[in-house]
Amino acid sequence: xxxxxxxxxxxxxxxxxxxxxxxxxxxxxxxxxxxxxxxxxxxxxxxxxxxxxxxxxxxxxxxxxxxxxxxxxxxxxxxxxxxxxxxxxxxxxxxxxxxxxxxxxxxxxxxxxxxxxxxxxxxxxxxxxxxxxxxxxxxxxxxxxxxxxxxxxxxxxxxxxxxxxxxxxxxxxxxxxxxxxxxxxxxxxxxxxxxxxxxxxxxxxxxxxxxxxxxxxxxxx
Numbered sequence: 001x002x003x004x005x006x007x008x009x010x011x012x013x014x015x016x017x018x019x020x021x022x023x024x025x026x027x028x029x030x031x032x033x034x035x036x037x038x039x040x041x042x043x044x045x046x047x048x049x050x051x052x053x054x055x056x057x058x059x060x061x062x063x064x065x066x067x068x069x070x071x072x073x074x075x076x077x078x079x080x081x082x083x084x085x086x087x088x089x090x091x092x093x094x095x096x097x098x099x100x101x102x103x104x105x106x107x108x109x110x111x112x113x114x115x116x117x118x119x120x121x122x123x124x125x126x127x128x129x130x131x132x133x134x135x136x137x138x139x140x141x142x143x144x145x146x147x148x149x150x151x152x153x154x155x156x157x158x159x160x161x162x163x164x165x166x167x168x169x170x171x172x173x174x175x176x177x178x179x180x181x182x183x184x185x186x187x188x189x190x191x192x193x194x195x196x197x198x199x200x201x202x203x204x205x206x207x208x209x210x211x212x213x214x215x216x217x218x219x220x221x
Contacts, residue, residue: 039070039117044085046124051091058167058203059127065103071114085110087119100125129167133207137161138197139176140214144185150218152184158213162197166204174199177206182214190217 046062065087069076086109089101101107103119110116138157145151162177177197184191197210 036073037071038073038076039068040076041066041068041120042076042085043067044087046087046089048089048091052094054131055091055094055096055128056131056167056203057126058129058169059125061126062124065124066120067108068117068120069110069114070117071111075111075114085114089124094128096128096130098125098127129169131165132168132171133163133165134171134174135161135163136174136199137176138179138212140179141181142216143181143183147185148187148218149221150184150188151221152216153219154217156215158215160212162210162212163207164199164204165207166201170201170203174201174204177210179212179214182216184216184218187216187218190215192216 043064043066045064067085067087069085087103088107088109090107101124103122103124105116108116108119138160140155140157142152157179164171164174164177177199179197180195182193182195193214193216195212195214197206197212199206
């Protein structure tokens, strides 16, 4: 008898709150179920995960893909509970070379009740290379000698080499780091210049700040 009473108390405890929760759930389901379904095109970002530390992309990355989506209007308008749609590519097994990814249900993140109809483009391709580092010489560019009665007799660069990092194919093609032009049109004797250096390859970067000091000694023509 005691067990029966205990069971009854559990059933009636907060009974009206439980009824209210059920009614709210039914109301929400009714709203969602009656929500009109729409189709739309949405341009979404391409996200990457698990790219190996020793690899780098050596071709232009795909930044966005257009998805044709069908689903509840609230989700498609971004007012639902789900996160915004995106293409998420897993790079765990990547090796150097060309790799093609098919865009489909397996790598598209969608809101609740939203279906992917198609992706434009339906494939994206990337090229990967090993990440390498290399020290390259610094090449100084001078400006203004033609307007001066002096010419460069001697110059020194500190440091005379800079370390670059990037995909192996791109790094191997870089011969030197070029400085910003050093204007010697008004220099007489010896002067120091603090200038930046750059490499003309967007896939290659410097390991540290690409700044050098150029010491220039001028002489009369």
